[in-house]
Amino acid sequence: MLVLAIDPGYGRCGVAVVEKAEGKERLVYSDCIETSAKDSFPVRLSEVTTACAELLRAYKPDAVALEKLFMTKNQKTAMRVSEVRGALIDLATRHGVPVFEYTPGEVKSAAAGSGSADKRAVIKMLHALLKIEKEIRHDDEYDAIAIGITHLARVRS
Amino acid sequence: MLVLAIDPGYGRCGVAVVEKAEGKERLVYSDCIETSAKDSFPVRLSEVTTACAELLRAYKPDAVALEKLFMTKNQKTAMRVSEVRGALIDLATRHGVPVFEYTPGEVKSAAAGSGSADKRAVIKMLHALLKIEKEIRHDDEYDAIAIGITHLARVRS
Numbered sequence: 001m002l003v004l005a006i007d008p009g010y011g012r013c014g015v016a017v018v019e020k021a022e023g024k025e026r027l028v029y030s031d032c033i034e035t036s037a038k039d040s041f042p043v044r045l046s047e048v049t050t051a052c053a054e055l056l057r058a059y060k061p062d063a064v065a066l067e068k069l070f071m072t073k074n075q076k077t078a079m080r081v082s083e084v085r086g087a088l089i090d091l092a093t094r095h096g097v098p099v100f101e102y103t104p105g106e107v108k109s110a111a112a113g114s115g116s117a118d119k120r121a122v123i124k125m126l127h128a129l130l131k132i133e134k135e136i137r138h139d140d141e142y143d144a145i146a147i148g149i150t151h152l153a154r155v156r157s
Numbered sequence: 158m159l160v161l162a163i164d165p166g167y168g169r170c171g172v173a174v175v176e177k178a179e180g181k182e183r184l185v186y187s188d189c190i191e192t193s194a195k196d197s198f199p200v201r202l203s204e205v206t207t208a209c210a211e212l213l214r215a216y217k218p219d220a221v222a223l224e225k226l227f228m229t230k231n232q233k234t235a236m237r238v239s240e241v242r243g244a245l246i247d248l249a250t251r252h253g254v255p256v257f258e259y260t261p262g263e264v265k266s267a268a269a270g271s272g273s274a275d276k277r278a279v280i281k282m283l284h285a286l287l288k289i290e291k292e293i294r295h296d297d298e299y300d301a302i303a304i305g306i307t308h309l310a311r312v313r314s
Binding site: 078080087092093 | 199
């Protein structure tokens with residue numbers, strides 16, 4: 001079971017490829033796609049979907065897992081992030097890959113044992129669970145890894 | 158100037174191809190894409206984007222115009238509609254077609270002269286402005302035509 005997990009965003013978009021083999025989770029790849037605020041939204045969206053399309057082609061995952069966000073303080077940002085999510089759902093469907101969506105609470109619960117765990121607890125658990133050898137600069141990348149771990153915890157490998 | 162206008166939705170999605178030539182607006186095509194509530198969201202989204210991709214290939218529009226929605230009572234529906242919008246923005250960008258977004262107020266204002274015009278007034282004005290020969294079953298289709306008219310009113314043809 002190989003999953004491409006994405007923490008959707010148009011400024012920073014965390015991506016992670018996580019695998020479960022012989023009962024053991026493994027981090028195959030992770031990155032944070034970054035776009036420039038100088039570019040228009042369609043250009044930034046296109047950069048994100050183009051990068052994710054390359055990951056779909058390169059890793060041929062069995063599933064795409066995305067974070068689902070209902071509520072937020074900033075309605076405009078929430079709308080744009082939803083737009084990124086939609087483009088990614090459509091992208092995965094075009095590649096014939098099923099999409100799974102998890103709420104932030106589900107991700108925290110699966111990655112750190114509690115739906116109200118803080119970011120530090122999640123990161124600590126990810127390091128305990130996985131060999132993370134690369135330097136991770138942005139939380140979005142950890143978020144993507146956590147989403148991937150959530151999906152692996154939900155499916156039988 | 159040929160514009161593909163879309164009133165984004167995953168249950169019903171209004172689409173219209175509207176043209177301005179020699180100072181006169183003309184309705185080239187309109188339809189309402191409908192999907193089944195029995196299908197999953199990714200399947201419904203894919204049906205909408207596949208139908209719109211066919212329109213982009215068939216009509217080669219100069220622009221795609223979309224309705225932009227910020228506020229709504231139902232947060233979950235708003236999120237899903239935003240996801241459709243995002244997939245359509247990405248689709249247009251992949252086809253090299255620029256995307257323009259208009260708020261409901263801008264559409265009412267352009268199509269019926271007032272940002273607070275009601276649906277009936279908008280429909281009446283559309284019939285006065287365009288030769289609409291086909292039977293239009295759903296408001297979503299009128300909405301798409303109105304979005305197209307809004308774009309034509311904003312650009313020099």
